[in-house]
Amino acid sequence: MSNQDTDLPASPNAAINIGLCGFGTVGQGVWKHLKRDRAELAARLGVPLRIAAISVRDPQRPRAIKLPAKLLRADPLEVATDPAIPIVCELMGGTALARRVTLAALKAGKIVVSANKALICEHGAEIFATARKHGGHFFFEASVAGGVPIIKALREGLIANRFPQIYGILNGTCNYILTQMEERDAPYAEILAEAKALGYAEADEALDVQGWDAAHKAAVLAWLAHGLWVPPSRMIVEGIERVTPADFKNAAQLGYSIKLLAIITRDFSTEELSVKVHPALLPDSDVIASVNGVYNAISVTGDIVGTTLYIGKGAGQDATASAVISDIADAAALLRSGRCARLPSELAPLPSAAAAPSTVKLAPLERIEGRYYLRLTVRDEPGVLARIASVMARHAVSISSVLQTPSEFPDMASLVLTTHQANERAMRDTLRQLARLSIVSGAPLLLRICEFKT
């Protein structure tokens, strides 16, 4: 980070200072991406963002990311109460010190950004009351489902709705373990050990595998959707430890998969709410049954919108940083203009476009590549495939598979070819020439094969 980043604002329009309490997995992700996207975010928000202070347990300890010594603080409360820092990110975890830091910042009227679902679950009522009383704000998009903007969706996008049913996979560690057990027919203990070695599970896995982490997140969602704080002690919470490979086989035989689900249901006639976290047999036809590995998925049924579904990586440095930065951007917009600044009519439409709008251009057809499915009605006679193949070869389009089926027309056959990677220009030229062949009847049908990397 250059000197310029840590100077104090020179004018009222100068950078907005951000304090990071905690510089672990999430804190470092926020640092990395805020740094990379600095110019774009500044253009989009109309104001630059600057990380002005970072607190860690031990400022002396050598770290992979080199930080200027003047940024480091040993006491997170110093960051939380620094009058030059209006946005405080609590990224330490735990509930005791995190609570003190959060309340101190809110009492100073600051905006606190948090990824700490355990804290919200335990002290949410106090935190929100404090924010309201002192004119501060508490943002927590990163606390549930990593980078998936589910908090924003529930609170703003679906504001017209009541929510009779919300359910989903809220813990990626459990979903990874269950997925591996199912796919590899392997016992829980073996997969857990592996998950720890790979960093997918914490050294102390209890919070995850016993369902408490998902319960914390369910509490956050239940509060957003229903305005009631439900402590995990009043939920049904069961973990995944007793599920065996045999259960997956039994479930499969009955047409189900097994997922650790959080389920929040409200009956609007009796006004009864229930919040549960437990392993569940989910029918294979449910899209969430095929959400595997470290992904999270949340199905939200609104009484007006119907069911909407949100899927994405539930944790990890980058996905979590994406959510924290979106909260920081909301906070900055609020501070900058005292209004909802991130609207398309006020701001450049997109970070990258704002930073360098003139460089994006439409790709020429030669650069649009993919695999193709080609269906031709051809004369049913020898040598036909050879002639078609040679046209394709001339345009450097290579064939991946051939399927011949009877045609509805007499003496004709339906020929289905798939190609290897080719480009739009070559395919258009190929099509034009194929259509001219006497052995081909009617216009060939071209469909595109899309195998997306995700």
Place this chain on the structure above:
Amino acid sequence: MSNQDTDLPASPNAAINIGLCGFGTVGQGVWKHLKRDRAELAARLGVPLRIAAISVRDPQRPRAIKLPAKLLRADPLEVATDPAIPIVCELMGGTALARRVTLAALKAGKIVVSANKALICEHGAEIFATARKHGGHFFFEASVAGGVPIIKALREGLIANRFPQIYGILNGTCNYILTQMEERDAPYAEILAEAKALGYAEADEALDVQGWDAAHKAAVLAWLAHGLWVPPSRMIVEGIERVTPADFKNAAQLGYSIKLLAIITRDFSTEELSVKVHPALLPDSDVIASVNGVYNAISVTGDIVGTTLYIGKGAGQDATASAVISDIADAAALLRSGRCARLPSELAPLPSAAAAPSTVKLAPLERIEGRYYLRLTVRDEPGVLARIASVMARHAVSISSVLQTPSEFPDMASLVLTTHQANERAMRDTLRQLARLSIVSGAPLLLRICEFKT
């Protein structure tokens, strides 16, 4: 609507007036739900909302919904320029009059809420420039993917990201037709006729089935994600009319489904963008391949967050109204406080909770119902099932299926029972008693079967 709703505001904190230009499918949905949720939205936003004027082509024509005559206008421009109306919803469709109405309202510094993707696609640049110049705003959540808050997700929730890849199903009519063709092995023309009769397709289906509607939506998304207006004439746009039942069979044989996809890709090394709408063979393993019927689905890959996926009903009165109302709420929050008001620390957490926070309560165990999966290790001897079944019967838990498999222990068997609908209390009592039986070894495992209605 009572008299009170159409009175002018008596104090600065009185209702915010909303004008509806257009009272067709979407307009009536907005009316219906704004009316139903009035108290809740007012509590949540801190200010009541009131529909103050509605324009239709023919105010004399009798309508299913009875409207007070003084609300009705024949000229939408009158609504757009009425100084007492700060929020104008353009819900007429078309691009000529809609453009004039939109620009007139924006020039007056108003907030325009729109569901009109054709208008945005054709005149977006002019609309946003006008809004910026005159301090107005243009909100358009309903223009893409119905009630799924994808605009908000892209613009705010994922603000930290660049978007190398966005793809999905953006037209529910086409997806309905393709799904039916696939499921019923029926030709395009037959399903189209049926879809028209059911109201799933317009009388003039061209805009939908030729891909233009999806192209309009793709243009909106591409602009949001990349800051470039791409007219459909510069995209690859192909419709679904030539797809036959045989193509589905061929595709299935190769492991694919066929979907009409919109695909927006940007290569950040060459800065080349491509926008395409066409039927695509999608591998069965892609979650979007199993999104059927009138649902939309959008996969958004961000460079930080990874791939996130959004699914929901893409159109229809209610889903679209849900999105329009979320934009109205954003607009009202902006007007009311001049700031981002819909934050949890400032507002009651949820409409229904705000209106009647004390009525929600946790459901007792007797009222938490479902089906259960029970795995017991039992002695492998005659009469065991009878004894277990009688314990269950005593608690009114009825058995749906029984599966017996060998146990890992000698002389024991593993017994898997699924139940019909039962409640948590009965199951807990049952479990306790089963665990006490001498024929049962170890603690029974209880999992829950979840078949969600969506």
